[in-house]
Amino acid sequence: MKIITLNLNPVYDIFYRVPQFRPYKENIADSVSVFIGGKGTNVSRALRANGYHSTAFILLGRENCQIFTEKLREEGIDARFFYTEGRLRENVTVLSDGIPETRICMNDFSTDANTLDLILSEIAREASRDSVIVCSGKFPKGIGAEEAISFVRELKRLSDRVVLDSNTFTAAQIIEIAPWLIKPNEEEIEALAGRSFDDPDSLFEAARSLRDGGIGNILISLGGKGAVYSGELGECAVSVPVIRPLSTIGAGDSTVAGFLAAFSENAGLAECLRRACAFGSAACLEPGTNPPRPDNVASLEEQIGIRIRN
Numbered sequence: 001m002k003i004i005t006l007n008l009n010p011v012y013d014i015f016y017r018v019p020q021f022r023p024y025k026e027n028i029a030d031s032v033s034v035f036i037g038g039k040g041t042n043v044s045r046a047l048r049a050n051g052y053h054s055t056a057f058i059l060l061g062r063e064n065c066q067i068f069t070e071k072l073r074e075e076g077i078d079a080r081f082f083y084t085e086g087r088l089r090e091n092v093t094v095l096s097d098g099i100p101e102t103r104i105c106m107n108d109f110s111t112d113a114n115t116l117d118l119i120l121s122e123i124a125r126e127a128s129r130d131s132v133i134v135c136s137g138k139f140p141k142g143i144g145a146e147e148a149i150s151f152v153r154e155l156k157r158l159s160d161r162v163v164l165d166s167n168t169f170t171a172a173q174i175i176e177i178a179p180w181l182i183k184p185n186e187e188e189i190e191a192l193a194g195r196s197f198d199d200p201d202s203l204f205e206a207a208r209s210l211r212d213g214g215i216g217n218i219l220i221s222l223g224g225k226g227a228v229y230s231g232e233l234g235e236c237a238v239s240v241p242v243i244r245p246l247s248t249i250g251a252g253d254s255t256v257a258g259f260l261a262a263f264s265e266n267a268g269l270a271e272c273l274r275r276a277c278a279f280g281s282a283a284c285l286e287p288g289t290n291p292p293r294p295d296n297v298a299s300l301e302e303q304i305g306i307r308i309r310n
Contacts, residue, residue: 001130001132001263001264002054002055002127002128002130002132003047003052003053003054003055004054004055004057004123004126004127004131004132004133004134005040005041005043005044005054005056005057005133005134005136006040006133006134006135006136007038007041007057007059007136007137008040008111008116008119008137008140008143009038009089009109009137009139009140010036010037010038010041010058010059010060010068010088010089011036011038011088011089011090011091012034012037012064012067012068012088012090013034013035013036013037013091013289014032014034014090014091015032015033015034015035015093015288016029016031016032016092016094016095017029017030017031017032017033017095017096018030018094018095019096019097020096020097021094021096021099021102033287034067035287035288035289035290036067036068036071036072036289037249037288037289038058038137039136039137039252040056040057040058040137040253041058041072042254043134043136043254043256043257043260044079044257045075045077045289045291046250046253046254046257046283046291046292048075048076048077048291049075049291049294050257050261050279050291050297051294052257052261052264053078055078055079055080055126056072056077056078056079057080057082057119057123058072058079058080058081058082059082059083059084059111059115059119059140060081060082060083061083061084061085061086061088061109062083062085063085063086063087064087064088065081065083065088068088069081080122082115082119082122084110084111084112084115086109086110087108087109088109089105089108089109090105090106091105091106092106109140109141110140110142111140111141111142111143112142112143113143113147116143116147120151120155123158124158127158127159128159129159130159130160130161131159131161132159132161132162132163132180132260132263132264133158133162133163134163134165134260135152135155135162135164135165135166135179136163136164136166136253136256137165137166138166138167138168139151139168143168145169145173148168149173149176149177152179153177156179161180161181162179162180163180163181163183163256163260164179164181164182165183165252165253165256171191171192171194174192174215175192175210175213175214175215178213178214178215178216179215179216180215180216181218181219181256181259182210182215182217182218182219183219183220183252183255183256184218184220184221185221185222185223186220186222189203189218192210193206193209193210200228200237203220203228204228204230204235207228207229207230207231207235208230211231216231216232217230217231217233218230218231219231219256219273219276221251221252221280224240224242225239225240226239226240226277226305227240227255227277229269229273233268233269233272234269234308234309235309236269236270236273236306236307236308237306237307238276238277238304238305238306238307239304239305239307240277240281240300240303240304241281241303241304243281243284243285243300245284245285246284246285246286246287247284247288248284249288250283250289250291251280251281251284252280254279254282254283254291254292255277255279255280255283257279258275258277258278258279258280258292259273259275259279261279262276269308270308273304273306274304275297275301277304278292278297278298278301278304279292280292281296281304282297282300
């Protein structure tokens with residue numbers, strides 16, 4: 001089973017460490033860390049770090065893409081690069097002792113429908129009906145809602161297994177698109193269902209309602225409270241061990257990667273969800289957007305609790 005990831009709006013996450021940050025003064029950083037990211041890229045990196053193959057389709061801005069492409073090649077990612085004018089997004093975070101972090105975000109990245117058509121034609125060369133296509137992340141500027149919806153519908157014509165994880169779309173649009181898999185968090189499932197939830201049983205009810213609307217698999221990530229799944233494999237509640245996270249950026253993307261890794265091996269429900277949550281938790285043990293390490297995945301997988309519902 002081929003896994004294809006799509007990242008139309010990648011990002012550099014840049015962290016400056018300033019021990020004693022002083023507003024309105026010159027500040028000297030004692031370290032800087034640069035991480036590449038973006039939801040589809042995060043999925044491919046998590047898969048590759050744990051021995052699984054995927055093909056990543058990535059749209060880059062010509063002005064500042066060199067570090068991005070070099071890093072992916074270093075990691076052995078099978079990537080297809082497409083280019084547009086301008087710069088990739090940059091999220092600059094200032095970390096200091098005893099105060100909340102300060103973040104500055106640059107978001108001038110844009111493209112057009114012609115570029116989407118080019119990417120779609122190249123995906124068509126790679127995909128088959130049983131491929132998984134992960135369409136995740138917000139669509140860039142220059143792409144309207146209807147163009148984005150049309151693009152995802154074309155992906156569905158190429159594959160029966162389209163994963164959609166993008167805040168470009170409203171809850172109503174996601175339900176209308178009816179992807180094969182979605183992975184909402186607590187806030188997102190409440191937006192999809194139009195109400196709040198007090199217990200896992202009500203989450204299962206919401207997931208079943210979405211399945212009745214055509215969405216094949218719903219994996220709801222609940223952070224430290226685990227996850228809830230309802231889909232073609234059955235229904236299950238998952239508990240995860242307590243950890244001390246270094247970064248939660250990209251943890252949801254790693255959760256998707258873990259699920260697909262096990263699913264690609266024809267694993268059963270329990271193993272797919274155990275792997276998913278192990279990937280997601282292990283990603284939190286890494287700085288920035290670094291992918292989960294296999295040793296942490298293996299250790300955490302043994303500590304994850306599974307409760308399959310009849």
